[in-house]
């Protein structure tokens with residue numbers, strides 16, 4: 235009797251596995267690639283981006299408009315700011331900004347980013363080693379360089395925990411100084427709520443500013459971008475009461491808060507917002523330019539003050555477009571959990587978490603519509619068949635849920651310790667623990683490792699070496 239039931243269970247499991255495999259096979263030509271695949275841009279019809287209007291859905295643009303499109307406003311574009319911008323709108327520059335109509339070409343921007351895998355000369359071999367003396371953190375979500383260590387000497391690292399604490403440590407020791415604890419004001423009601431991102435000001439040595447993004451405790455439910463300032467005499471101490479609220483956005487649901495604060499090579503602050511949550515984007519935020527939800531924003535916070543917390547940089551693609559939020563840099567995103575600038579090329583890479591089947595890696599171009607919720611990866615989502623994806627930018631790479639369940643965006647490796655890894659975008663899957671490397675200028679994606687724990691985030695130290703954060707608590711460094 236027992237073994238009959240066992241057999242039946244096996245049969246059911248085998249059937250389920252077959253169904254799962256078939257499900258993956260229908261979006262990917264080869265049934266379940268062992269690694270994420272580059273998107274074949276040659277076969278894509280969706281090579282124009284954005285629209286001539288602020289319409290929520292893509293509108294066909296004339297072929298000439300795209301043919302002559304020049305890459306507008308790289309992140310190096312200038313930002314208009316006087317010493318004291320009055321309101322964000324006040325800085326709206328009369329000079330022509332890049333109209334969305336000429337926004338970008340799709341993932342075809344780099345001609346050699348083709349789908350043809352390039353044979354790898356040598357297999358990439360890396361190891362992951364424990365740092366901080368094996369210290370365990372409480373759901374660490376961000377790691378980054380900090381100019382001083384706990385004893386005040388040498389460069390350190392900061393590690394932020396979702397609960398609301400930011401610690402400063404040396405990679406070689408488990409001594410930690412608590413830099414900031416905002417857990418009293420952080421909501422942890424939802425699994426995806428909490429302190430979600432931390433970034434040092436690009437001129438931290440002069441300004442002492444620390445930028446944070448978190449879910450606010452209380453009602454209404456919202457996320458907040460805020461600035462704190464360290465004591466000028468003691469960079470290991472944040473001045474109490476120094477918080478300056480920069481931007482708050484109401485969040486209809488507890489999930490998909492996005493959250494990555496990154497400063498571009500242009501000195502501007504970029505922040506990725508999720509679509510507001512629930513499932514399938516029920517309120518259509520992804521394609522709605524009137525909300526910051528489902529978008530990556532670019533704002534100028536260099537002269538942030540209570541009356542004028544930020545300004546809109548000239549060159550923002552939707553500046554001056556009626557009905558569109560001028561903060562938006564790119565849209566059509568579901569939950570860009572992590573993003574990073576390539577320190578060499580200035581390219582902004584984001585990983586957008588999928589809904590049911592596809593996880594994707596995007597190279598973010600100004601004005602780009604990344605497709606959600608029309609598309610999930612390269613696959614139609616709304617409607618499931620025959621969707622109108624004109625005007626959307628396809629991902630650079632994608633993978634199905636045979637390899638994981640939720641992509642964790644990483645960084646482009648530009649360190650020195652692992653020469654073979656230079657120029658690779660590193661990313662991982664939260665569920666399967668798989669860690670991948672994708673050459674940014676084309677070529678096959680390779681699996682570097684498979685971690686036993688959930689990978690929550692990746693970050694770099696001052697030398698560009700990479701650390702992997704797991705929700706289990708461990709912080710690991712990638713070494714040759």
Ligand SMILES: [Ca+2]
Pocket residue numbers: 566586594604605606609610611627628629
């Ligand atoms: Ca997309």
